[in-house]
Amino acid sequence: MATKTRDASPLPTTKSAQDTLLGHLARRVRILRAQRGMTRKQLAEQSGVSVPYLARVEGGEGNVSVALLHKLSVALNVPMQDFLSDAAAQNADLTMLVQFLKQQSPATLARLRQQLISTPGFSGMGHGDRIALIGLRGAGKSTLGALLAAQLDAPFVELDKLIEQEAGIAIGEVITLYGQTGMRRLERRCIERIIDTHPRVVLAPGGSIVAEAATYELLLRTFFTVWLKARPEVHFARVMAQNDARIATSALQREALEHIHRMLDARESLYQLTNATLDTSDLNVDEALQQLVAWTQPAAAIS
Structure with a gap:
């Protein structure tokens, strides 16, 4: 009997998707840094990430690792997931409330x-x-x-x-x-x-x-x-x-x-x-x- 084989290789990630992800990450780092009133040099000093590399991250060009995200999350005092998504671990009630609130206008919120x-x-x-x-x-x-x-x-x-x-x-x-x-x-x-x-x-x-x-x-x-x-x-x-x-x-x-x-x-x-x-x-x-x-x-x- 013939059997089906499953391709175990991961789904390809397009360059466009990578650029979108890096662009989102760049915006989040810039916004979080600006909200805290930190210069790029200050963030570099507190995170241990060099100023040139941090500039690449904020420009959407950095090849970002999990270790680097951890350094930035510590320096900015935010959870790592905040760089990539607005969603957090939630219970069922909170999940439903978040979905409801997302549909409301700014005035209603x-x-x-x-x-x-x-x-x-x-x-x-x-x-x-x-x-x-x-x-x-x-x-x-x-x-x-x-x-x-x-x-x-x-x-x-x-x-x-x-x-x-x-x-x-x-x-x-x-x-x-x-x-x-x-x-x-x-x-x-x-x-x-x-x-x-x-x-x-x-x-x-x-x-x-x-x-x-x-x-x-x-x-x-x-x-x-x-x-x-x-x-x-x-x-x-x-x-x-x-x-x-x-x-x-x-x-x-x-x-x-x-x-x-x-x-x-x-x-x-x-x-x-x-x-x-x-x-x-x-x-x-x-x-x-x-x-x-x-x-x-x-x-x-x-x-």
């Missing part, structure tokens, strides 16, 4: 998220008088945060300084010594402590906090959040006014402005999840503060 987090008992905590100002460096978080806290008679906390106190070293050294994973673990611990000990507080976290989904979700659920927005050129001008020696030359200034553009593009959809957005580009400090007070007084009246 925003409404559903707000309804869910405002459901009594969902978080076990309310916004109370906790207010968080989100945004890039130069948005006015420190200046407006301190003034708003004074208006509300509440403490003002800059998260990076709290992390430095917790670690006993400068924030840059925290990242150098412990990487993104250690830094984000400290960041989460400090926010949880603030929630436990400060029913009333104005918080200014680092701009990259939006890249850490679990921590950002906690912040959105337990704080009244405001995105302090500004045009890239305004952000840059404000940083320049601080006499930052890291961008003292014209070449570095061009690179810094491009970096701001990339971060804003990568984070915009995340910043838009806040309760309110305040464009400070054309406002003076008093005008911006007046708007913040108007928004936060109803939240302050809850307690």
Whole structure:
């Protein structure tokens, strides 16, 4: 009796499919790096992947290995599968919910998220008088945060300084010594402590906090959040006014402005999840503060 033989060789992978996969990976690495505000050199240093090779990966030309993906996942503090797919290991209920949500419009998703987090008992905590100002460096978080806290008679906390106190070293050294994973673990611990000990507080976290989904979700659920927005050129001008020696030359200034553009593009959809957005580009400090007070007084009246 004749028997059928099965070709055990793998199905061929076309060059087009390979290019598509590498292109997707390149976009994900660029976006994840920009969301965290990391330069290519910083990612190379923390991952152990050379700058030229990282440039090839981000250009969709790298012959990427599993070992290299692991290095990048550690340096960026994301699961390896996040580079290749948005899907994660899920139970049946979560799978069905994800499929349902994928079919909804952006407006419906925003409404559903707000309804869910405002459901009594969902978080076990309310916004109370906790207010968080989100945004890039130069948005006015420190200046407006301190003034708003004074208006509300509440403490003002800059998260990076709290992390430095917790670690006993400068924030840059925290990242150098412990990487993104250690830094984000400290960041989460400090926010949880603030929630436990400060029913009333104005918080200014680092701009990259939006890249850490679990921590950002906690912040959105337990704080009244405001995105302090500004045009890239305004952000840059404000940083320049601080006499930052890291961008003292014209070449570095061009690179810094491009970096701001990339971060804003990568984070915009995340910043838009806040309760309110305040464009400070054309406002003076008093005008911006007046708007913040108007928004936060109803939240302050809850307690």
